[in-house]
Amino acid sequence: MDDLGYARSRVAELGERFCLTFVKGVDEREALARMGAYPDTVGERAGPEPAGHAAALTAGAWTLVIEPGGAAGSDHVLLEAVSRGTEAVSVLRDDAATPRFTYAVKGTTTVAFDPSFPAPEVTWGSDPGLLQHLMQAVGLREPAGEDEETWRDAEAKSLVLAQRLTGVRVPEDALAGPRLSARIEPWFVGGPRPADLLRPGPRFADLFAAAQAAPDERKRTVAVAEVRRLAGLLGVAGTPGLATALDEAARGAGRPVPMDSELGRHVRTWLEAADPGGLGLLTTALRGVLDRDADVALRAALRPLRAGGSLFDPDTAREAVTAALRAS
Structure with a gap:
């Protein structure tokens, strides 16, 4: 299957603003709790998620948290808290701002960058070169010239990168059926930004x-x-x-x-x-x-x-x- 083509379809399906957060080794309730879920709002829902809510889906050894219209998982302070004792990956699309990819391990941001311009000098984290080989393989690189449009499909490419890291493919129509979801509030998770x-x-x-x-x-x-x-x-x-x-x-x-x-x-x-x-x-x-x-x-x-x-x-x-x- 064409990984990039599949990722393009999922990006289009999820819309102009969304954040996907992959959390390893925890169940759906724990993943939502780590994201700052209000306990009294956790429940199974179907249909569109209310504003400020996130849905959680089990995906092999990982749990995928989907924020339609949200961006909490892209906050590196929150993601570091989410990753304590494990690993977490976030992919943000925001057509009104910039996309973002972040990989955190055991409470530390390992690699973070803007997928539309993933130049080494603006890639940061404790080990910013860790994913370079994978980034090159999926087409995430800075342009060699002014006319090279490597920024196209930035979010889809970063989704493919997340898939390579986690082994998780975002399912089609991920929000179509019943799933566990909750209102999340990052204020209670992590320190000041x-x-x-x-x-x-x-x-x-x-x-x-x-x-x-x-x-x-x-x-x-x-x-x-x-x-x-x-x-x-x-x-x-x-x-x-x-x-x-x-x-x-x-x-x-x-x-x-x-x-x-x-x-x-x-x-x-x-x-x-x-x-x-x-x-x-x-x-x-x-x-x-x-x-x-x-x-x-x-x-x-x-x-x-x-x-x-x-x-x-x-x-x-x-x-x-x-x-x-x-x-x-």
């Missing part, structure tokens, strides 16, 4: 200089104070469990919020708000401030300074944070 952190820039030069000179204890104190301030502005500072979680973060003992905890249930409502507004800033900052790395916690807590808006004056807040970091 790079985009969650405040990045250096001319506007924040003084702040970053102050942070670099500050001891870890002060960084954590300032980070927690900022998240408390944001929660107060949003009227949710009294949320059960929030004060305790922030107290632990201030001591450097922060830990992820369990989705079945009282705080976790409130976070879930914040994440599912129709118009999250500042709650989106809060959930992102909260996940980051719980990290035990003081620099990560501080940069995550200060990420809302790039947004500001109607909640607060970001320039005034920036100056106040810089002064707090410099305080003796």
